[in-house]
Amino acid sequence: MEKFVISGGKSLNGTVRISGAKNAAVAILPAVLLADSPCIIENIPNISDVTNILLAMKALGANIRTINKSTVEIDPRHVNSFVVSKQMAEGMRASSYFLGALLGRMKKARVAPPGGCNFGVRPIDQHIKGFEALGAKITFEGGLVEGYADELYGSSIYLDVVSVGATINIMLAAVKAKGLTVIENAAREPHIVDLANFLNSMGANIMGAGTNIIKIRGVDTLLGTTYSIIPDQIEAGTYMAAAVATGGNVLIDNVTPKHLESIIAKLRETGAEILEYDEAVRVIMNRRPKKCNVKTMPHPGFPTDMQPQIATVLALAEGTSIVTEGVWDSRFRYVDQLTLMGADIQVDGKMAVITGVQSLSGAPVKAVDLRAGAAMLIAGLATKGITEVEEIERIDRGYEDVVEKFSALGADIKRVYTPETNEILKQA
Numbered sequence: 001m002e003k004f005v006i007s008g009g010k011s012l013n014g015t016v017r018i019s020g021a022k023n024a025a026v027a028i029l030p031a032v033l034l035a036d037s038p039c040i041i042e043n044i045p046n047i048s049d050v051t052n053i054l055l056a057m058k059a060l061g062a063n064i065r066t067i068n069k070s071t072v073e074i075d076p077r078h079v080n081s082f083v084v085s086k087q088m089a090e091g092m093r094a095s096s097y098f099l100g101a102l103l104g105r106m107k108k109a110r111v112a113p114p115g116g117c118n119f120g121v122r123p124i125d126q127h128i129k130g131f132e133a134l135g136a137k138i139t140f141e142g143g144l145v146e147g148y149a150d151e152l153y154g155s156s157i158y159l160d161v162v163s164v165g166a167t168i169n170i171m172l173a174a175v176k177a178k179g180l181t182v183i184e185n186a187a188r189e190p191h192i193v194d195l196a197n198f199l200n201s202m203g204a205n206i207m208g209a210g211t212n213i214i215k216i217r218g219v220d221t222l223l224g225t226t227y228s229i230i231p232d233q234i235e236a237g238t239y240m241a242a243a244v245a246t247g248g249n250v251l252i253d254n255v256t257p258k259h260l261e262s263i264i265a266k267l268r269e270t271g272a273e274i275l276e277y278d279e280a281v282r283v284i285m286n287r288r289p290k291k292c293n294v295k296t297m298p299h300p301g302f303p304t305d306m307q308p309q310i311a312t313v314l315a316l317a318e319g320t321s322i323v324t325e326g327v328w329d330s331r332f333r334y335v336d337q338l339t340l341m342g343a344d345i346q347v348d349g350k351m352a353v354i355t356g357v358q359s360l361s362g363a364p365v366k367a368v369d370l371r372a373g374a375a376m377l378i379a380g381l382a383t384k385g386i387t388e389v390e391e392i393e394r395i396d397r398g399y400e401d402v403v404e405k406f407s408a409l410g411a412d413i414k415r416v417y418t419p420e421t422n423e424i425l426k427q428a
């Protein structure tokens with residue numbers, strides 16, 4: 001087992017380079033299965049969620065060659081399996097994308113439902129509704145979701161909830177279906193546009209990605225391409241929030257400022273100065289944060305995946321803030337951990353009332369999910385004393401080189417092997 005040990009209370013200063021977007025990578029990599037020739041994918045984040053996707057693709061029969069830390073060549077020509085087992089899906093939030101990609105490629109798929117973070121029920125009814133509208137028969141056998149079709153046909157699909165996953169999965173299945181598919185009430189996140197751009201660069205015909213109506217005219221063939229994944233909006237937002245919480249001055253490099261608009265707006269409300277450049281933003285904070293209210297919503301609203309991080313900033317703010325979760329049923333499990341550090345937060349259903357305190361105090365805490373873990377890092381960095389963050393494998397799912405990146409900004413953070421690890425290493 002590993003944990004992070006943070007000796008906090010220092011303001012962050014310097015430059016951090018943001019990696020490729022996790023939630024784009026976990027969609028684009030399975031999408032490679034739709035190609036008839038090899039693809040080169042650049043700017044892939046080196047995180048465990050991506051490693052697990054690549055291992056699953058290898059097990060399906062794809063040939064994967066690492067070109068460098070962030071670039072792989074994937075040859076899907078010999079993929080002959082359509083099964084993603086429970087073991088392969090474990091620890092992978094995005095296993096369901098193999099359903100869409102394998103249905104699109106082979107018209108059949110048998111995939112274990114996703115593992116990974118736990119913040120409430122994570123249904124896939126809208127994905128299934130989409131596949132069925134395209135003509136697939138979906139069944140549940142032995143804990144696996146099975147999809148089968150003789151042929152997929154374009155159709156009109158109205159999503160009852162704005163779902164990133166359902167929008168992506170329907171795009172994957174529909175891109176080689178016969179005829180026109182229309183997704184209404186589609187999600188508009190930057191990674192949806194990135195997936196559409198990738199598929200179009202292989203020869204797909206997708207229009208409207210980034211709006212709430214996406215039209216997909218099916219094509220017979222998709223050809224390999226070279227494609228670079230967009231920067232990670234949430235990783236960028238996390239470093240921005242850390243700069244604000246620690247009263248720092250940080251250049252967040254290799255970002256798309258347009259994708260950060262809602263985060264920039266809210267951090268400005270807390271009193272931060274934020275300068276926007278073509279591919280970078282600078283965050284300067286010279287004061288204690290001010291209170292502000294935040295409601296998470298699908299893009300272009302404030303992202304739910306930044307909710308724990310901004311709540312941590314507000315836990316240190318002057319005054320009382322209200323944070324409302326508008327996407328997930330339950331995403332406040334991290335609050336108990338922040339409370340251990342002295343935060344004053346009352347949760348009532350989907351709302352948290354945060355009364356800012358002057359300072360937190362270091363404590364042993366857990367990363368109860370990926371973004372909750374990011375919040376613990378921010379809290380630890382902003383707090384004098386020692387904070388130990390356990391269960392950090394959840395943070396490694398989504399943040400590349402997190403220790404190296406924070407250390408380069410002047411933070412005192414170490415990855416430490418716990419006695420259990422030493423025991424395991426001794427026995428190995």
Ligand code: EPU
Nearest residue numbers: 023094123124125126127161163164165166305327328370
């Ligand atoms: N929903 C349904 N039915 C469905 C699908 C979703 O009711 O069939 C509901 C969910 O319960 C939720 C809402 O719709 O209340 C939105 O869920 P969505 O499908 O958009 O979420 P997702 O695709 O499972 C992705 C990200 C999450 C992020 C959400 C919302 C990936 C791999 N995951 O999940 O990211 O929170 O969109 O933006 O893209 C993270 O990175 O930490 C993370 C959890």
